Amino acid sequence: MADIEWIKTKLPTIIEDKVKKTGANKNKVIERYKKMQLDPGEAVGIIAAQSLGEPGTQMTMRTFHFAGVAELNVTLGLPRIIEVLDARKEPATPTMSIYLKKPHNTNKHKAEQIANKIKQVTLEEVTSEFELDLMTLTLKIKLDSDLLKKHSITVKQLVDSLESQISGFELSEKRGILNISTDSKDVKKVYKMKEKIRSMYVSGISGITHVLPVMTDSEYVIKTFGSNLKEVFQISEIDFTRTTTNNLCEIEKVLGIEAVREAIVFEISNVLEGEGLPVDIRHILLIADTMCYGGEMQGVTRHGITGSKQSVLARASFEIPLKHLVDASIFGEEDRLTSVVENIMINQPIPVGTGLPELIVKMRKKIAPDKKKKAVKKK
Amino acid sequence: MTDVLIDGSLVGTVSDGKTFVQDLITSRRAGKISAQVNILYNEKEENVSIDFGRNRIRRPLIVVKNGTSLLTPELIKDLKDKKIKWFDLIKRGVIEYLDALEEESTLVALKEEDITNEHTHLEINPISIFSVNVSLVPYPNYNQSSRLARGQKNQKQGAGIYALNFLNRLDTNMNLLHYPQTPMVRSFTQDIFGDSLVGGQNIVIAVLNYGGYNMEDAIVINRASIDRGLFRSTHYRPYTTEKLRYAGGQVDEIGIPPKDTQSYTLEEDYRFLGEGGLIYPEVDVTGGDVLIGKTSPPRFLSHLESFSMTANIRKDTSIRVKYGEKGTVSKVFLTESGEGNPLVRVEVRENRLPEVGDKFASRHGQKGIIGMIANPEDVPFTASGIQPDIIFSPFGMRRMTVSQILETLGGKVGAMAGRFVDGSGFQSEDVDNLRTELLDLGFREDGTETLYDGRTGRLYNARIFVGNTFYMRLKYQVTDKLQARARGRVALLTRQPTAGKAMEGGLRFGEMEKETLVGHGASLLMKERFDSDKTVTYVCERCGDIAVRDHYKNKLTCLSCGDKAKASPIEVSYAFKLFLDELKSMGIRPRLILREKYKS
Ligand SMILES: [Zn+2]
Numbered sequence: 016m017a018d019i020e021w022i023k024t025k026l027p028t029i030i031e032d033k034v035k036k037t038g039a040n041k042n043k044v045i046e047r048y049k050k051m052q053l054d055p056g057e058a059v060g061i062i063a064a065q066s067l068g069e070p071g072t073q074m075t076m077r078t079f080h081f082a083g084v085a086e087l088n089v090t091l092g093l094p095r096i097i098e099v100l101d102a103r104k105e106p107a108t109p110t111m112s113i114y115l116k117k118p119h120n121t122n123k124h125k126a127e128q129i130a131n132k133i134k135q136v137t138l139e140e141v142t143s144e145f146e147l148d149l150m151t152l153t154l155k156i157k158l159d160s161d162l163l164k165k166h167s168i169t170v171k172q173l174v175d176s177l178e179s180q181i182s183g184f185e186l187s188e189k190r191g192i193l194n195i196s197t198d199s200k201d202v203k204k205v206y207k208m209k210e211k212i213r214s215m216y217v218s219g220i221s222g223i224t225h226v227l228p229v230m231t232d233s234e235y236v237i238k239t240f241g242s243n244l245k246e247v248f249q250i251s252e253i254d255f256t257r258t259t260t261n262n263l264c265e266i267e268k269v270l271g272i273e274a275v276r277e278a279i280v281f282e283i284s285n286v287l288e289g290e291g292l293p294v295d296i297r298h299i300l301l302i303a304d305t306m307c308y309g310g311e312m313q314g315v316t317r318h319g320i321t322g323s324k325q326s327v328l329a330r331a332s333f334e335i336p337l338k339h340l341v342d343a344s345i346f347g348e349e350d351r352l353t354s355v356v357e358n359i360m361i362n363q364p365i366p367v368g369t370g371l372p373e374l375i376v377k378m379r380k381k382i383a384p385d386k387k388k389k390a391v392k393k394k
Numbered sequence: 395m396t397d398v399l400i401d402g403s404l405v406g407t408v409s410d411g412k413t414f415v416q417d418l419i420t421s422r423r424a425g426k427i428s429a430q431v432n433i434l435y436n437e438k439e440e441n442v443s444i445d446f447g448r449n450r451i452r453r454p455l456i457v458v459k460n461g462t463s464l465l466t467p468e469l470i471k472d473l474k475d476k477k478i479k480w481f482d483l484i485k486r487g488v489i490e491y492l493d494a495l496e497e498e499s500t501l502v503a504l505k506e507e508d509i510t511n512e513h514t515h516l517e518i519n520p521i522s523i524f525s526v527n528v529s530l531v532p533y534p535n536y537n538q539s540s541r542l543a544r545g546q547k548n549q550k551q552g553a554g555i556y557a558l559n560f561l562n563r564l565d566t567n568m569n570l571l572h573y574p575q576t577p578m579v580r581s582f583t584q585d586i587f588g589d590s591l592v593g594g595q596n597i598v599i600a601v602l603n604y605g606g607y608n609m610e611d612a613i614v615i616n617r618a619s620i621d622r623g624l625f626r627s628t629h630y631r632p633y634t635t636e637k638l639r640y641a642g643g644q645v646d647e648i649g650i651p652p653k654d655t656q657s658y659t660l661e662e663d664y665r666f667l668g669e670g671g672l673i674y675p676e677v678d679v680t681g682g683d684v685l686i687g688k689t690s691p692p693r694f695l696s697h698l699e700s701f702s703m704t705a706n707i708r709k710d711t712s713i714r715v716k717y718g719e720k721g722t723v724s725k726v727f728l729t730e731s732g733e734g735n736p737l738v739r740v741e742v743r744e745n746r747l748p749e750v751g752d753k754f755a756s757r758h759g760q761k762g763i764i765g766m767i768a769n770p771e772d773v774p775f776t777a778s779g780i781q782p783d784i785i786f787s788p789f790g791m792r793r794m795t796v797s798q799i800l801e802t803l804g805g806k807v808g809a810m811a812g813r814f815v816d817g818s819g820f821q822s823e824d825v826d827n828l829r830t831e832l833l834d835l836g837f838r839e840d841g842t843e844t845l846y847d848g849r850t851g852r853l854y855n856a857r858i859f860v861g862n863t864f865y866m867r868l869k870y871q872v873t874d875k876l877q878a879r880a881r882g883r884v885a886l887l888t889r890q891p892t893a894g895k896a897m898e899g900g901l902r903f904g905e906m907e908k909e910t911l912v913g914h915g916a917s918l919l920m921k922e923r924f925d926s927d928k929t930v931t932y933v934c935e936r937c938g939d940i941a942v943r944d945h946y947k948n949k950l951t952c953l954s955c956g957d958k959a960k961a962s963p964i965e966v967s968y969a970f971k972l973f974l975d976e977l978k979s980m981g982i983r984p985r986l987i988l989r990e991k992y993k994s
């Protein structure tokens with residue numbers, strides 16, 4: 016992001032360049048730019064909210080909330096927008112679009128290979144038999160060598176990845192059979208492990224349950240169900256400049272706050288355009304900025320932006336008023352009545368639009384009638 | 395093995411469900427078992443359901459065997475000659491009643507000529523696939539089904555004569571049409587249900603634009619038609635009260651309340667009451683006038699009051715005409731309630747002319763309100779001098795209500811030939827025949843006419859579709875809905891305007907409306923809009939509490955600072971002051987810190 020200083024120094028040259036290229040009237044360009052600037056006191060927040068809320072009401076009527084290829088369903092429509100604005104930790108349908116680097120992205124075989132590498136493989140998928148020996152309290156798991164080969168997993172890799180996940184149990188491998196035993200005499204514990212170990216991941220990237228290489232325009236893109244940005248970035252063949260996920264919290268963790276801001280804008284405008292209800296990007300930018308300016312992503316909820324409002328009355332008027340009022344009284348909070356909601360509550364002009372400018376006239380000392388002439392002379 | 399379920403509970407099994415069910419049905423048709431039993435063989439779930447319990451809706455159908463209807467022409471002849479009756483047909487297994495369950499295993503033909511070998515039943519009349527109300531719509535089979543659903547809904551709301559004993563009844567919201575007519579284009583079901591209870595009139599409509607006054611769904615109505623009595627109706631409203639008995643021997647009194655009664659209003663309001671406290675019939679009353687004078691004992695007695703002999707502590711609970719309404723007292727009833735208490739009912743009637751905003755509809759889901767009452771000289775006229783009663787917007791035709799066009803055409807034939815036109819579903823009069831008949835009557839066969847604009851006298855370039863349609867005046871009338879206020883009653887607690895028409899209330903400038911003003915930055919306009927409950931209250935600057943006026947010393951004091959208080963006036967909404975008081979009741983002490991706004 017460019018900062019204000021940068022804009023101030025660069026903007027004239029940018030305008031100059033554009034004017035030269037297009038042959039436009041420079042003065043008109045500048046005049047138009049200035050005209051397009053917002054007036055001080057413009058209620059940008061409300062206008063952004065209304066601009067997004069109006070298509071929102073239409074979307075609830077047109078229930079068209081899911082889309083996707085075959086089994087890869089992706090939440091769309093109003094539920095998705097609510098999800099993004101609430102800054103949910105995990106989206107209802109986490110999905111990734113994994114792009115590949117140059118030589119691989121047109122190779123179907125390679126794309127499929129990488130897709131298989133990414134897909135999470137659970138122990139169940141490479142075994143043929145589970146057996147619980149109640150006498151010795153050992154689990155005997157028979158590995159299927161064909162399936163292992165199919166997923167290109169060696170037995171050693173499998174043992175390594177499993178070992179870190181089963182604390183309290185001993186693991187040994189002998190001729191394609193895993194033996195898992197424990198010192199404790201607790202049958203229940205072993206039984207639970209028997210169920211648990213089936214879904215333990217042995218290779219691939221954990222969390223990614225489905226993969227689907229899709230041909231888009233001119234290259235293969237791997238669409239996934241489930242998301243794990245950090246691990247996917249470790250794969251050398253993928254193009255990490257374009258690969259993305261719809262899990263915003265992951266983006267925040269891996270790529271930082273600026274990336275989330277971009278992602279919020281992309282996700283919201285993507286849904287709206289998909290519904291055929293385009294909204295000016297500046298409204299979405301404002302919302303994204305508001306969600307991100309604090310350094311970490313905040314949802315538009317009582318835990319996020321609204322909850323961090325300064326005014327007690329504004330917070331209380333949104334949700335759970337009792338809690339806010341009681342807390343405010345415990346901490347002895349002061350409401351300085353600087354924003355909109357509070358002033359509406361006490362029926363005072365709100366500091367927006369015509370209510371923003373204040374005219375203060377400095378009065379001279381009261382002039383006595385007989386001294387009036389003198390005062391005039393003095394001036 | 396097939397399970398057998400009787401009324402939903404398992405009773406046993408049979409080896410072959412299919413033949414078992416066939417046997418049962420044959421014996422039912424032969425009269426060996428009750429005709430009320432319905433049987434279904436469910437192949438998928440391998441069970442037989444036999445139902446003869448209550449609460450099953452059943453309908454009669456003609457049985458079809460080997461591709462032929464069992465209701466033979468001979469049987470029909472016998473029926474006509476009254477040799478046999480309906481129940482004979484059921485006994486002979488010609489007609490049987492099916493419920494929703496047994497219908498699953500049947501294939502019903504709509505018409506006799508549609509029957510194939512696969513059909514098991516035949517509709518008695520194709521119109522019976524519709525409900526009673528839908529079957530009254532003429533030419534229903536030409537329409538989209540949703541229009542029929544809407545059309546039948548409108549028929550239920552039409553003002554007309556709803557019961558023949560209406561003079562002896564006291565219903566709430568009674569609406570009587572003055573000259574109800576039976577529809578000219580009609581379904582034969584209309585004759586079955588009777589001509590007396592209809593809710594509309596046959597009028598002339600022209601499908602035409604009229605200066606935008608009939609845009610969207612509005613209609614333009616001819617003033618001359620109204621003046622001659624078209625769609626006039628009377629609205630009746632009953633007012634009831636009961637002389638109740640309370641614990642402790644207290645009773646309500648019906649009579650003229652004494653002037654010292656609590657909440658006694660102007661003396662003028664009681665002017666129509668006779669000695670018994672009742673109004674007499676044929677008095678013109680308006681909102682606020684007392685119909686029944688009544689006083690009630692106080693609900694809570696304080697100690698002082700109960701011993702006081704002088705003060706009248708009874709409350710005026712008289713029954714008054716609703717705010718905004720007017721009318722004439724038509725009936726006064728004196729009777730007894732179910733508990734044996736004296737009961738008074740006063741009925742107020744009002745003559746209602748059609749006015750701008752009243753709702754009208756045809757039977758085809760085409761509803762609209764009056765957008766203009768056009769003066770007769772301005773209404774278009776045909777070459778023969780006929781003027782339409784209602785100008786219907788061509789915009790309404792986008793709903794593809796073909797049935798309305800056919801009804802209008804048929805209505806024209808009916809009006810000119812002096813006969814009823816049969817519009818029963820699936821068996822209506824042929825439209826081509828109607829057209830030739832219209833031609834014979836001296837009109838254009840498509841029902842269009844050359845029209846002259848009443849305002850300019852000029853000929854319309856297009857030929858306009860004119861004909862007769864059955865229209866209904868619906869029960870929704872503007873006088874019941876219209877309200878406006880500038881200032882008036884406020885709620886006691888919040889000092890904000892009351893809500894609702896009956897309460898003389900205002901229209902709420904709500905949350906979303908507020909946001910539009912914020913969005914426009916119209917800050918001061920918004921302050922003015924929310925000024926309805928503004929108050930000036932005094933605040934003690936020393937401690938931040940609301941100050942109180944000490945009337946004895948005529949001085950502003952503060953409850954916590956006493957004489958040291960420094961009270962200053964502030965202007966806030968009363969709701970905020972109330973909010974502060976509510977906080978105090980929660981145990982939270984809010985303080986107002988005052989500061990000069992314009993001090994630099
Ligand atoms: Zn004080």
